[in-house]
Amino acid sequence: MSSISQTAAAADIGAAPKAKTRNPSLDRARTFLTLIVLLHHAVIPYTYYGHTDPTSFFGFDMIVLATDSFFMAMFFFLSGLFVWPGIARKGPLNYLSDRLLRLGLPFVICAFTVIPLAYYSFSLRNHPEIGFSEFWWNMITKGPWPSGPIWFLWVLLSFDVVACILYRLSPNMLDPINRLSLHGRRRPAVFFLVMLAVTAAFYIPGRIHYGAGSWFEFGPFSVQHGRVMLYATYFFFGAGIGVMNMDRGLLSADGRMAKVSWDWLVLALVPYYLMWVLITIKRDILGNPADLPDWYEGAYAICFTAFSVAILFLILAYFLRFASSGKSVFDAMQADAYGIFLVHYPIALWLQYWLFDFNLLPATVKAPIGFVLTVAFSWALTRALRMIPGAKRVL
Template identity: 65%
Template sequence: MITMSHSATVGADVHAAPKAKARNLSLDRARTFLTLVVLLHHAVIPYTYFGHTDPTSWIGFDIVVLATDSFFMAMFFFLSGLFTWPGIARKAPSVFLRDRLLRLGLPFAIAALTVIPLAYYAIALRQNPELTFAAFWWKTVTVGPWPSGPVWFVWVLLAFDLTASLLYRVSVHLVDPINRVSLRGFERPVVFWLILVVITTIVYVPALLYFGGNRWFEFGPFSVQASRILLYFAYFFIGVSVGAANFDHGILGADGQLPKSRWPWVVATLIPYCLMWGMIYIKREILGNPDIQPHWYQAIYGTLFVLFSAAILLAILAFFLHSKAPGPNLLDRMQADAYGMFLVHYPIALWLQYALFDYEWPAIMKAAIGFVLTVLLSWGVTAALRKIPGASHVL
């Protein structure tokens, strides 16, 4: 329970003039860690049951991919929203729009025209070794399909940021209810978790039942998974609300209960995760692995999905908030380049998989080589790109 003195203190400055926030070491590390999770996800997915595009596979990678796919993009949106509200408040609408277009719109346009076609060319060559890149690129941008790969996140985040800017102009108080829940979460994280679960269940499960899990909205390089778009916006807006005011006195306060209760959150993560595997067993062994699952199955699986996503979000953040290591560690050194690594890693990962395809090596060896080289090469490419004058303002 929050004491009266604490409540009075935090309630007094909810709408105080925003100040520029100093970098939060714990959140920076969590964001960089999440970038490495994305690289790991794309390094191992060819060697799984889910995305079996290589002759070898290993069940351990299925365990990894089920977990990562069930939370990492939602967590990215949550972290991206944390400092959005104060940022909007400090800038004129035109300045905020210009900054977001520079930081998100320009990288997306460049990546959609270069990085992503280069990545998918590796897959096309497997089917047609005589295909030239020029011919593949022209067909991609004129006829399609024009997949966006992982950079779909960038244009969706831009859309969310612009939506948040409009909502701020409607009323600065829109974030107040969830911000108050965040304040309660300082001492009772489970309250915040419950609200997160309720909101995300409401926006995700009906969408999953209506669209199914495989449908994507697509228009040229602009694509997003139909059943998850509202889920992602919910995570983003909840992040916006948490970061709107009184950050250090909310759910992510370093002195709050969340970092002190990190191990129970691990248990809360493992329970729905194991039950998700139980549902996958039912789908494959009892239902015959149908392309379209019954609604009862999707409703149960979707509920477990949001329970897991919310729990692992808090579990990961709890461990990073608890860590007092001053650094600089590997994550600190990588932090400035993490966004660029996210943007450029995909063709590196796919071309490494293309190069390793014909080797009769164990899946673990291929994935390990692919992951390590993807990290090193994408880090090196980003560091080199950031030396171009003005590039550091974008990457």
């Protein structure tokens, strides 16, 4: 499942050039989220949900439930922060041209190279007689053609197109969100409640109608039906904050939000615990049915939304609090984070393929090995790719 200026969605995932309102906490948050993506993919084979390895560990289920409930939505939020000033500075057409280079080109390249390389590891396990060229051709011509984590790129590009259209209609369209952000410098709880209400209103109906596992799929273009509007709300909340005065609003380094970071932790833990309660009800009382009742989907969607917004505020508050604390461990990786996001998936899956036969190793050993090596190899490969002339314009 599953971005990104300097992380995956570290595509800003494709962030606009640094503006005066930008602060280092946002770059560090993006880099942190990129590592969370790699962690998610490193542990998911050893969970109840993924379980593509004979070993498992419940602690990894706890990680996957948390990460899957917020990290892609947060990537869209961070990606939206620089959209409005980018369009204002370059104009809609030039802005979209840059985004096509930054998002569209990597999507096409990855769809034809990175994704087939990644999923060939699954094919080799079940059909070792099929060579890569035959597997590649069948994927491209017959399907299925999964997108892996790169679905984020085309969806983000689609949101950018919508943002440009809205900007042409009215450059002031997102001003109410910006005013709410300015108010949020002193009263972040108000912004939190509004964002929670809006995201819930857009997510809950889709979750009830489509359920959790329904995906739109057309070739390598895919996205979860029930979450696409959730992602859109996060993106445009970010865009509204970034309209102007970002350094004086909700994301101000000296604002109220950064001073109450542990409150956000409590707000995140309660719905997270309730999601586990609902999962237990589904498995032990409802019998884990394929079609869940509407009341269940609605209750889970409420908890999911509350956790997602609260963990967003918690992470932002943490990085805002320590924005001026000198160098961060994430700083060295910032320039390479987008590339790491793009190339890591086949590395992660092939490492899991290699570790599969080490039956004596528990999941608590396999997953850390896979994570550390995925980070190291992805970073090294990205560094090498960025040395190619012109590659830094994309990576």
